[in-house]
Amino acid sequence: MATSPRRVLIIGGGPCGLVTLRNLLERGEFEDVQLVERRDNIGGVWYQSRNEHANDDSDPLAASRSRWPTPAYPALIGNVIPEFLSLSGYPFPTPPREGQPFPTLRETYDYIAAFARPLFERGKIRLHHEVVDVAEIEAEDGGGWRVAMTDWSKGSGSGVSLKEERWDAVVITTVWYDNAYYPDVEGLDDVKLTGRVLHAQTWRGPSGYEGKHVVIIGNANSANEMAAQLVPVAQLPVYRSTRRVSIFPSLPDDCIEDVGPVSRYSRGANGKITVHLQDRTIDDVDYVLFGTGYYPDVPYLRVLGPAVGTSDRARRSLDRLTHRHIQPIRVPSLYRHVLYAHNTSLAFIGALISFTPFAMADLTSTWLALAWSSPAGTGTGTGTRTGSKVTVPPTVASRLADEQDRLQILHQLRSETDNPSDLVSFHFLGRYELPYAQVARAEIVRAAPELGDVLAPWDDAQDARRFAMYATKLDSLYVLAGKTGEP
Structure with a gap:
């Protein structure tokens, strides 16, 4: 990446987007960082509006609430214990129940809302803004990304307005949950x-x-x-x-x-x-x-394709990066499941599927903040880093090698059985998750040593606690059902 972006837009107000916003603001060096969310509140899949399915003409925002339903449901209880829901520097409260350490939907949302409160107070979050197009800009035209969005803040009808903005870099966190996956079965x-x-x-x-x-x-x-x-x-x-x-x-x-x-x-x-x-x-x-x-897809994203024409001003077409039929299913051309290899001013947080998604988003967005930031002392933002910069391979080919390595591993894993699980997928690292996280953490700490005591350890002891969650979850299900003894 030749230069560090000064202005960054984050798309999506779920946990991935919010922790990315916090980490870019506090651990990076940027002139301006903002987040846009299409719904009437933050929380992503953990936010369920009280009027989600209402068709109330007296409520001008009812239409936007029902337009984007969340996969959450009122009786939802999570599958991750508070340790792995805790964003660095902001521990998740212990649920006030014996035998049921897994937070409810409401407890998880309340945690996310409290985490987001200072970000709202700083004016860094815009609600009711639906991104409808993100288009890569030619380097000859100054580079960056042209972002079109619909402002639903005044409700539907005549109150809707379309606006266009230009940003140096974009982080997309809306990768999965709009895209329900159905197997291809006859009929x-x-x-x-x-x-x-x-x-x-x-x-x-x-x-x-x-x-x-x-x-x-x-x-x-x-x-x-x-x-x-x-x-x-x-x-x-x-x-x-x-x-x-x-x-x-x-x-x-x-x-x-x-x-x-x-x-x-x-x-x-x-x-x-x-x-x-x-x-x-x-x-x-x-x-x-x-x-x-679900499957990964970002239908509003368009990137530049190969040059068309032979003149000095040969133009490049704008093409969708993702779609349903990419095989293996993935967001293609990513370095470390985060940076778009052909233009590293585009990033994805949350494309990687983790056993502990909050902790992984915290780690990868911290890595991104340092990869995009100027070395300490040369930025114009509000970050307080004291170290250096995370380095990214300098060429497209070297960044694409990461994807090829993962594709080879995936091919090997799927060839080991004639009935491979859908969990054997490109963005689900499985047993490779811990080594991935350890490499990212080591690079972060080299660049910003002060974060060594802040981030989750990502060590063998933590991994053992994560595996133990399966047994803990089963025990909690027996408690909820009022049953005792072995299954």
């Missing part, structure tokens, strides 16, 4: 038209499913929680279609019947769905609920 597109196919993205609890015949697809956290919540109200058994044994904790329940993978779907009688398994069919299904995760 699925057709049965979606019945309105009986839903995704965990829009799950709000079991109300409305009384007496309904339900098949759930998947057995990770979302699928398991939907199944457990449906048991008291739905027609039994609740079917759960899986491809392998889950690594995610869930209570055994005779009312949940695990079945094999779905080979195809078809329309049944009375507008219902027939689910065809490899060895049987399930008829008269009222709803098929998918807990199959």
Whole structure:
């Protein structure tokens, strides 16, 4: 990166965006850093508006609330203990319950809101601003990024305005949760038209499913929680279609019947769905609920492609960087899952899937703040660093080598089994997460030694505590269910 950006825009007001804002402001050297969020409050997937599905003409912001629903639901309890939800320098409070150390949706949101309060007070967060286009600018035209956004602050209709701004650098934190992933299975597109196919993205609890015949697809956290919540109200058994044994904790329940993978779907009688398994069919299904995760896509982002023409002013086309059909599924051309290799003034925080996403976003955004900042004493921002700068490989080819190394590892991992898990994916590092974090942390501490006592340690002891969360979560599920003893 030839120069350090002076002005940085962060897109997305969830935990990733907020900790990035804090870290760029306090650990970097920049002239201006701002964050825009399209909804009426910060929190990302942890914020659930009181009127999320309301259609209230008396509330001019009701439309914007329902436009972007969160995957969160009122009864949600997390799967990460406070240690790994704590952003550096701001510990997460211990939940006030015995046997249930995992915070609720409200407790997590309250923590995020408190963390964001001083950022609001500094005037660094703009709500109701939906980014609709981010376009890379030619170097001959000064470089940087042209950002178009819709201002919904006055509600819909005549109050909506479109504005355009120019920024030296952009951080995108809205990578996953707008993009519900459905497996490619025969007949699925057709049965979606019945309105009986839903995704965990829009799950709000079991109300409305009384007496309904339900098949759930998947057995990770979302699928398991939907199944457990449906048991008291739905027609039994609740079917759960899986491809392998889950690594995610869930209570055994005779009312949940695990079945094999779905080979195809078809329309049944009375507008219902027939689910065809490899060895049987399930008829008269009222709803098929998918807990199959999300895929990375940023549809509003356009980057410069190869030059077109042979003149001195040959122009380059603007093309989408991400889309649904990239294989392996990923945000392409990233160095360390963070920096866009072809133009390092574009960054992604939250593209990397972590066992401990708050802690990982804190680490990677601190790394980014130092990678983008001028050496100590030469910046014009408000940072207070005393060290040097994190270095990034100087050429596009050297930065792209990181992606190629990861693709080779991913190919090896997927070739080791004929039924690879969806968790064996480009941005999910698995057993490579700790080494990744240790390298990033070491580079940070070399550049800013004072952060050595502030950041999470990312050592073997921490990793052991993280693995122990699975057993702790299972124990907490027994406590919630009022059960004791071994499963």
